Amino acid sequence: MGNETADIVIIGGGIIGMSIAHQIARRSSLDIVVLEKGAGLGEGSTGGSSAITRQRYTQIESVRVARDGNVIWRNWSEYTGLADPVGRLHDIGVLWMMDDDPGAVAADGARLVAEGIDAVVVDTAEMQRMFPGVSACMVPFDLTGETDHVCADGVSFLVERDTGFFDATGALLDVANAAKAGGVDVRMRTEVVDVIVAGGRATGVKLADGSGIDAGLVINAAGPWCNRINVMAGLETPWDLAPTRIQVIYRDLPSVVPRPIPVIADAPGGVYFRPEAGGGQIILGSILEEDEIEDADPDDYNAAADRAFIDLKIHALHHRLPDLPYVGIPGGMASLYTVNRQDVLPIVGPTSIEGFAVVNGFSGHGFKESQTIASMMAQWITRERAVFDTDVPMSFFSIDREPIETEDHNVLA
Ligand SMILES: Cc1cc2nc3c(=O)[nH]c(=O)nc-3n(C[C@H](O)[C@H](O)[C@H](O)COP(=O)(O)OP(=O)(O)OC[C@H]3O[C@@H](n4cnc5c(N)ncnc54)[C@H](O)[C@@H]3O)c2cc1C
Structure with missing residues (x-):
C-alpha cells in the first residue's frame, strides 16, 4: 500500500504547531495534518507555560510580535470562530x-x-x-x-x-478545535520517526507504526524535541537550540x-x-x-x-x-x-532543505508569540492575508540571519 498524502505535515501539536494549522486553515483549503506523539495535548512546553502575554521586550520587532498577538488574545472568540472558547485573556496588567x-x-x-x-x-x-x-x-x-x-x-x-496572561491549555484546546473545524486532521499518539529527504527536498515523514505520509511541506514544530527532527531531516544549522x-x-x-x-x-x-x-x-x-x-x-x-x-x-x-x-x-x-543560546529569538521559516521549515527555539516567549508567528507562516505558505495578520516580516527570525546583538539572554530579554 502506498503512503497517504497531504499538502502540509506539521510535526508537533503544541501551541506553535496547532496555531500554524489554524492560521493556514482559516485562509486556504490546503490539506493539513498535525502529528502529535502525546496521548493528550500540551505534554510539551505549552502544558507547563505561565502564558504571560506581556509586550515589553528589548527588540522592537519582538514588542510588535507580542502586541499583534495581544490583539488576538483580546479577540479570541472572533479569531478562533468559537462561540464559547475555553481560554481567555486575564488582562490584569x-x-x-x-x-x-x-x-x-x-x-x-x-x-x-x-x-x-x-x-x-x-x-x-x-x-x-x-x-x-x-x-x-x-x-x-x-x-x-x-x-x-x-x-x-x-x-x-x-x-x-491591556494584557496579563492567558490560560495556556485553554488556548491550545481552542486552537485545536478551531483547526479541526477548519478541516485540519489532528492525530494524537502519532510519532514521527523520520523525515524523508530526496535530492535536497523533503517529501514526507515516516511514522512509528511504519506508515508514511507524503507532503509538499514538512514543518518542524516539535518544541524541545526540535533538534531530533532536524537531525532526521539532515538539516545543518548553526543555531544552538x-x-x-x-x-x-x-x-x-x-x-x-x-x-x-x-x-x-x-x-x-x-x-x-x-x-x-x-x-x-x-x-x-x-x-x-x-x-x-x-x-x-x-x-x-x-x-x-x-x-x-x-x-x-x-x-x-x-x-x-x-x-x-x-x-x-x-x-x-x-x-x-x-x-x-545565540540570541534567545526563535528561528522561523524555510530552510536550506526545500519543503522543510522550522519554527523552533522560543525560549520563554513562545506562548505569547504563537499566534503572530503562525500568521507569518500562513502568509508565507498561502500568500493570502487574513484578519488579525501581523506586518512584522518573518525574515527577522529567519534561519539565515546573523544572531541579533543583545545584552540580556535571560527570559525577559
Ligand atoms: C515553565 C514555563 C513557563 C513559560 N512561561 C511563558 C510565558 O509566561 N509566556 C510565554 O509566552 N511563553 C512561556 N513559556 C514558553 C512557551 O510555553 C513555549 O515557548 C511554547 O509553549 C512552545 O510551544 P511549542 O508548540 O513550540 O512546543 P511544545 O508545546 O513543546 O509542542 C511540541 C510538541 O511536539 C510534539 N512532538 C515532539 N516530537 C515529536 C515527534 N517526533 N512526533 C510527533 N510529535 C512530536 C511534543 O509531544 C509536543 O507536544 C514558558 C515555558 C515554560 C516551560
Whole structure:
C-alpha cells in the first residue's frame, strides 16, 4: 500500500504547531495534518507555560510580535470562530519593577506607547493605589537572608494595562478545535520517526507504526524535541537550540493579601509571578539566566521542582507581597522550553532543505508569540492575508540571519 498524502505535515501539536494549522486553515483549503506523539495535548512546553502575554521586550520587532498577538488574545472568540472558547485573556496588567532610574522607566514607557501599547508610567503612590498589596521596594537583596535588608521604595514603575496572561491549555484546546473545524486532521499518539529527504527536498515523514505520509511541506514544530527532527531531516544549522529545564513554584494566595495582584516582573527579587486563573494561588518563576538548566533530555528530566529552588525563591514573593502569610509548603514543578543560546529569538521559516521549515527555539516567549508567528507562516505558505495578520516580516527570525546583538539572554530579554 502506498503512503497517504497531504499538502502540509506539521510535526508537533503544541501551541506553535496547532496555531500554524489554524492560521493556514482559516485562509486556504490546503490539506493539513498535525502529528502529535502525546496521548493528550500540551505534554510539551505549552502544558507547563505561565502564558504571560506581556509586550515589553528589548527588540522592537519582538514588542510588535507580542502586541499583534495581544490583539488576538483580546479577540479570541472572533479569531478562533468559537462561540464559547475555553481560554481567555486575564488582562490584569503587567507591573514592571525593573529599573530604579526614572529616566529609563519613562523611556521604556514611551517606547511601548509609540507602538500602540496601553502602557503608563506611575509614581509609587499611584502604583500602590492600583496594587495595594504590592511593596514598592527596589533595593536588591540576598534571598538567603544572610545579610540584612532594609526596604526603600522605588520612584517610578511601568504598567502595561491591556494584557496579563492567558490560560495556556485553554488556548491550545481552542486552537485545536478551531483547526479541526477548519478541516485540519489532528492525530494524537502519532510519532514521527523520520523525515524523508530526496535530492535536497523533503517529501514526507515516516511514522512509528511504519506508515508514511507524503507532503509538499514538512514543518518542524516539535518544541524541545526540535533538534531530533532536524537531525532526521539532515538539516545543518548553526543555531544552538537547548532544551532547558525551568522551574515554577505555586503558593496559595489567601484573601488577607490585598487585591488586585497583577503580573509582576520583579528585578530586585529576580523573579516574575502572577495569580492563577481562579485568583487563589500564585505561580512564580525565575527571571535569572543562572536558573535555566540547559541541555535537558526532553524524554528524561526531573519534572519536580527542587526543594532548594523553592526554599530560596519563595522569599522574593514574600518580600514583594508583605501581607502574604508564611504558612504551608509551597508546591512546584519543572518543564522545558527551548533556548536559542545565540540570541534567545526563535528561528522561523524555510530552510536550506526545500519543503522543510522550522519554527523552533522560543525560549520563554513562545506562548505569547504563537499566534503572530503562525500568521507569518500562513502568509508565507498561502500568500493570502487574513484578519488579525501581523506586518512584522518573518525574515527577522529567519534561519539565515546573523544572531541579533543583545545584552540580556535571560527570559525577559
Ligand atoms: C515553565 C514555563 C513557563 C513559560 N512561561 C511563558 C510565558 O509566561 N509566556 C510565554 O509566552 N511563553 C512561556 N513559556 C514558553 C512557551 O510555553 C513555549 O515557548 C511554547 O509553549 C512552545 O510551544 P511549542 O508548540 O513550540 O512546543 P511544545 O508545546 O513543546 O509542542 C511540541 C510538541 O511536539 C510534539 N512532538 C515532539 N516530537 C515529536 C515527534 N517526533 N512526533 C510527533 N510529535 C512530536 C511534543 O509531544 C509536543 O507536544 C514558558 C515555558 C515554560 C516551560
